Amino acid sequence: MIFPFWTFPAPPAAAFPNRAFIKRPILHVTLQRGTRSVNALAIVDSGADECVFPASLGTALGVPIPNPNVYVFSGTTDQPQNAYFDNIHVHVWKHVTPGEIAFSFDLYAGFCDTLEHVGLGLLGQNGFFSRYKVTIDHTNHILEVV
Amino acid sequence: MSPVSLSPVIDLTDVLKDAPVGEWIALSKDRSEILGTGKTLEDALKAAKLRGEDEPIVLKVPPVSALIL
Numbered sequence: 001m002i003f004p005f006w007t008f009p010a011p012p013a014a015a016f017p018n019r020a021f022i023k024r025p026i027l028h029v030t031l032q033r034g035t036r037s038v039n040a041l042a043i044v045d046s047g048a049d050e051c052v053f054p055a056s057l058g059t060a061l062g063v064p065i066p067n068p069n070v071y072v073f074s075g076t077t078d079q080p081q082n083a084y085f086d087n088i089h090v091h092v093w094k095h096v097t098p099g100e101i102a103f104s105f106d107l108y109a110g111f112c113d114t115l116e117h118v119g120l121g122l123l124g125q126n127g128f129f130s131r132y133k134v135t136i137d138h139t140n141h142i143l144e145v146v
Numbered sequence: 147m148s149p150v151s152l153s154p155v156i157d158l159t160d161v162l163k164d165a166p167v168g169e170w171i172a173l174s175k176d177r178s179e180i181l182g183t184g185k186t187l188e189d190a191l192k193a194a195k196l197r198g199e200d201e202p203i204v205l206k207v208p209p210v211s212a213l214i215l
Binding site: 037 | 154155156157158159162163168170171175176177186187188191201202203204205206207208209
């Protein structure tokens with residue numbers, strides 16, 4: 001199934017003085033745990049080992065934070081970050097028909113405070129790339145998930 | 147038909163251009179309108195619910211210093 005990239009506003013920076021936006025390979029997802037659910041966006045990120053989301057989304061789903069399923073990881077710095085994992089269900093929306101589901105899968109997902117400032121989830125290697133063949137075509141601004 | 151014409155980019159630059167940076171934002175399901183904002187996710191969800199949307203799309207516009215690499 002093919003999904004388009006999403007364009008976000010991005011103000012210019014010293015390194016990118018002419019930049020006004022960023023295009024990202026993003027999926028619109030509904031995260032579900034029992035009877036609770038929340039609609040969010042997740043970047044398809046081949047550089048992420050796991051699938052992680054902001055802690056607030058976990059709280060909205062009733063995921064205990066903290067919980068014993070902690071994973072200490074690091075991102076672009078050597079500062080340790082704690083992600084607390086739980087089993088959820090992920091529904092991926094069709095982009096042309098909001099609310100219509102393209103596909104769904106079970107996911108052992110992490111929730112961490114350090115993604116809170118970003119407000120987007122990351123669909124990484126374990127749980128997403130391990131389950132689907134993913135093609136990110138930046139030239140044509142499309143993402144294919146098979 | 148080319149893949150590009152099949153799947154145009156979903157452009158949030160207009161709807162998010164005046165969105166408060168660093169706050170939670172509740173978007174309408176058709177991505178055309180901000181229904182609520184808040185310093186917490188709960189605040190944004192409550193604001194959207196007051197506008198009649200129980201299940202908005204939630205996201206943030208991160209500050210420049212926190213753009214994902």
